[in-house]
Amino acid sequence: MAHPVIEAKGVGLTFQTADGPVDALKDVDLTVGRGDFVSFIGPSGCGKTTFLRAVAALESPTAGTLRVNGMTPDAARKARAYGYVFQAPGLYPWRTIAGNISLPLEIMGFGKADRAARIARVLELVDLAGFGGKFPWQLSGGMQQRASIARALAFDADILLMDEPFGALDEIVRDRLNEALLELWKKTGKTIGFVTHSIPEAVYLSTKIVVMSPRPGRITRIIDSPLPPDRPLEIRETPEFIALAHEVREGLREGHGHD
Ligand SMILES: Nc1ncnc2c1ncn2[C@@H]1O[C@H](COP(=O)(O)OP(=O)(O)OP(=O)(O)O)[C@@H](O)[C@H]1O
Numbered sequence: 515m516a517h518p519v520i521e522a523k524g525v526g527l528t529f530q531t532a533d534g535p536v537d538a539l540k541d542v543d544l545t546v547g548r549g550d551f552v553s554f555i556g557p558s559g560c561g562k563t564t565f566l567r568a569v570a571a572l573e574s575p576t577a578g579t580l581r582v583n584g585m586t587p588d589a590a591r592k593a594r595a596y597g598y599v600f601q602a603p604g605l606y607p608w609r610t611i612a613g614n615i616s617l618p619l620e621i622m623g624f625g626k627a628d629r630a631a632r633i634a635r636v637l638e639l640v641d642l643a644g645f646g647g648k649f650p651w652q653l654s655g656g657m658q659q660r661a662s663i664a665r666a667l668a669f670d671a672d673i674l675l676m677d678e679p680f681g682a683l684d685e686i687v688r689d690r691l692n693e694a695l696l697e698l699w700k701k702t703g704k705t706i707g708f709v710t711h712s713i714p715e716a717v718y719l720s721t722k723i724v725v726m727s728p729r730p731g732r733i734t735r736i737i738d739s740p741l742p743p744d745r746p747l748e749i750r751e752t753p754e755f756i757a758l759a760h761e762v763r764e765g766l767r768e769g770h771g772h773d
Pocket residue numbers: 529530531536537538556557558559560561562563564565731
């Protein structure tokens with residue numbers, strides 16, 4: 515049987531700080547299958563970013579086991595299993611959009627022609643064909659974030675980890691990017707891990723919603739979405755959508771009960 519893409523069993527992560535230990539994650543059990551779109555939602559400090567960083571081998575769990583494509587996160591990173599998109603686009607201002615997308619490919623040793631083909635393909639995927647020669651400051655915030663998604667897609671990782679990528683954008687731009695991301699997910703079949711503070715965003719995008727609570731960061735609910743993969747924005751007004759949003763809100767409330 516194929517490995518789950520992400521498998522966490524009893525994962526804990528405690529940071530040692532000057533003020534004593536901080537339990538960022540405790541007893542996290544989660545299985546994410548190929549092609550899942552999984553959102554992590556919860557109040558500030560519940561460990562969403564820490565979990566994503568642990569999957570990306572940027573932090574090491576201090577308890578339990580975490581596997582990515584059946585490997586340790588470190589081995590998965592070396593096998594280029596994932597691309598990472600941060601809250602801020604993080605584009606270098608002195609490089610063009612194409613130059614920014616090219617940078618990780620250059621570091622990984624892709625040849626010039628291969629890089630050019632990949633850059634053209636991902637710009638097309640995020641609807642930025644024709645913008646490769648522009649500098650980041652010539653693009654809107656939403657376009658910059660699409661460029662950073664293109665950069666994360668360029669080396670064809672099959673997992674895309676996104677940490678509140680649209681948190682800083684206004685609602686209309688965010689709606690458009692949510693639609694575009696869903697299209698991209700359907701087109702590419704990537705497995706996506708997505709951190710958000712927004713209930714509608716989590717419900718609109720996900721096949722699986724992971725509700726977390728802080729102190730220590732735990733999973734309070736895992737909700738498998740009954741919504742169909744085809745989701746026009748208007749789906750947000752349907753009773754199914756509203757019921758799901760309600761379930762997420764309840765999960766968030768439950769988490770607070772432990773404070
Ligand atoms: N490098 C670190 N050293 C010490 N403590 C840390 C470190 N990184 C995170 N923490 C602590 O771990 C807990 C979880 O943090 P994390 O950033 O994962 O939460 P989050 O749910 O992503 O929050 P937010 O929604 O605000 O981004 C917090 O209490 C945070 O202060």
